[in-house]
Amino acid sequence: MNSVIQNAQRLIIKVGSSLVTNDGHGLDHAAISKWSDQIARLRLQGKEVILVSSGAIAEGMLQLGFEKRPSDIHELQACAAVGQMGLAQIYQTSFQSHGLQTAQVLLTHADLADRERYLNARSTLFTLLRLGVIPIINENDTVVTDEIKFGDNDTLGALVANLIEADALIILTDQKGLFTADPRKNPDAKFVTVAQAGDPKLEEMAGGAGSSIGRGGMLTKILAAKRASSSGAHTVIAWGRENDALIRLANGELIGTQLVAPNSHLQARKQWMADHLQTAGSAILDSGAVQKVIHEGKSLLPIGVTRIKGEFGRGEIISCLDESGREIARGLSNYSSAEALLILRHKSSDFMTILGYDGAPELIHRDNMIVL
Numbered sequence: 001m002n003s004v005i006q007n008a009q010r011l012i013i014k015v016g017s018s019l020v021t022n023d024g025h026g027l028d029h030a031a032i033s034k035w036s037d038q039i040a041r042l043r044l045q046g047k048e049v050i051l052v053s054s055g056a057i058a059e060g061m062l063q064l065g066f067e068k069r070p071s072d073i074h075e076l077q078a079c080a081a082v083g084q085m086g087l088a089q090i091y092q093t094s095f096q097s098h099g100l101q102t103a104q105v106l107l108t109h110a111d112l113a114d115r116e117r118y119l120n121a122r123s124t125l126f127t128l129l130r131l132g133v134i135p136i137i138n139e140n141d142t143v144v145t146d147e148i149k150f151g152d153n154d155t156l157g158a159l160v161a162n163l164i165e166a167d168a169l170i171i172l173t174d175q176k177g178l179f180t181a182d183p184r185k186n187p188d189a190k191f192v193t194v195a196q197a198g199d200p201k202l203e204e205m206a207g208g209a210g211s212s213i214g215r216g217g218m219l220t221k222i223l224a225a226k227r228a229s230s231s232g233a234h235t236v237i238a239w240g241r242e243n244d245a246l247i248r249l250a251n252g253e254l255i256g257t258q259l260v261a262p263n264s265h266l267q268a269r270k271q272w273m274a275d276h277l278q279t280a281g282s283a284i285l286d287s288g289a290v291q292k293v294i295h296e297g298k299s300l301l302p303i304g305v306t307r308i309k310g311e312f313g314r315g316e317i318i319s320c321l322d323e324s325g326r327e328i329a330r331g332l333s334n335y336s337s338a339e340a341l342l343i344l345r346h347k348s349s350d351f352m353t354i355l356g357y358d359g360a361p362e363l364i365h366r367d368n369m370i371v372l
């Protein structure tokens with residue numbers, strides 16, 4: 001078997017606090033420089049990479065002189081706000097030396113639960129990738145309370161994998177991967193090389209965080225792998241200090257624990273869209289538009305739409321039907337049904353006159369569409 005990363009095109013790489021901050025002793029410039037060097041090489045191989053980085057709280061605690069993790073939520077938020085500055089800076093500098101731009105993206109649970117913000121986050125991330133930028137994601141700790149937190153970036157990494165339909169999630173941590181028990185407490189624990197993501201037996205093996213720096217421990221990583229697999233993404237849990245781990249994984253080498261998604265990417269992606277996004281209406285396409293969507297991999301433009309059925313808002317999922325009523329694709333609409341009715345059969349240059357503003361040229365952008 002080869003690593004599940006070998007054929008992955010779109011990757012989420014998550015790095016934990018203990019790694020990024022050298023166990024709370026300060027941002028680890030050398031480690032960050034090694035990861036950015038490898039990510040730059042992955043980019044040259046044509047892979048798209050999004051980094052999810054923890055470490056803001058640990059770095060902020062150091063900057064503000066907290067010796068222990070504060071229990072007061074607002075002090076934690078203050079730490080995150082201070083520490084995030086350092087994180088953003090170090091990644092910017094590190095990637096700049098490879099001629100790569102970085103972008104800071106801070107997300108909350110509410111952002112991914114709200115359809116419109118979900119769509120915006122998704123479009124922004126796709127646009128950043130298209131522009132060759134490396135998005136650096138963290139939770140927006142300053143605006144969330146305990147109850148509405150993702151709480152750990154393993155979960156955030158998986159949700160981002162779902163959000164942009166990544167092929168794989170790589171979780172870099174301070175252990176070589178998953179063991180049958182926490183190796184810090186059980187020296188006889190055996191290493192797990194490969195398993196199926198979502199296998200309930202894995203949850204019994206995984207314990208909490210091994211240090212006071214990290215939050216989730218192995219359990220959140222196992223659950224993240226399960227969640228990522230729901231949109232078809234495989235997960236690898238590997239040691240962040242393993243020499244050239246990212247490159248070697250991309251070359252097919254089996255490093256760390258491979259958690260294989262049981263369903264094919266496409267199958268899972270369709271299932272995920274079907275489960276998570278109810279269709280709110282439909283657009284009937286003329287034969288030219290059907291051809292563009294099915295065979296040419298193009299976005300759906302309003303000019304190719306003959307009718308709109310149902311009522312939907314911007315960001316809702318709609319079905320694309322051919323003239324016989326067969327569903328050929330579905331995706332997230334850039335326009336409400338009321339707007340779509342006005343602009344169907346029109347060129348985008350007419351939208352300004354019709355709508356009073358210059359909206360997106362597509363009814364459904366290719367990035368937000370699955371062809372069935």
Ligand SMILES: Nc1ncnc2c1ncn2[C@@H]1O[C@H](COP(=O)(O)OP(=O)(O)O)[C@@H](O)[C@H]1O
Binds near residue numbers: 182
């Ligand atoms: N079955 C297990 N296999 C490996 N590590 C485990 C297991 N159960 C618990 N752990 C602990 O999880 C820790 C990694 O999680 P965490 O401290 O949250 O790291 P990170 O900051 O990278 O997210 C390890 O250091 C280890 O002590």
Ligand SMILES: N[C@@H](CCC(=O)OP(=O)(O)O)C(=O)O
Binds near residue numbers: 015017139151213215
């Ligand atoms: N948003 C927090 C992330 C906390 C977290 O998930 O930590 P970890 O378990 O080390 O990935 C921070 O940047 O400190």
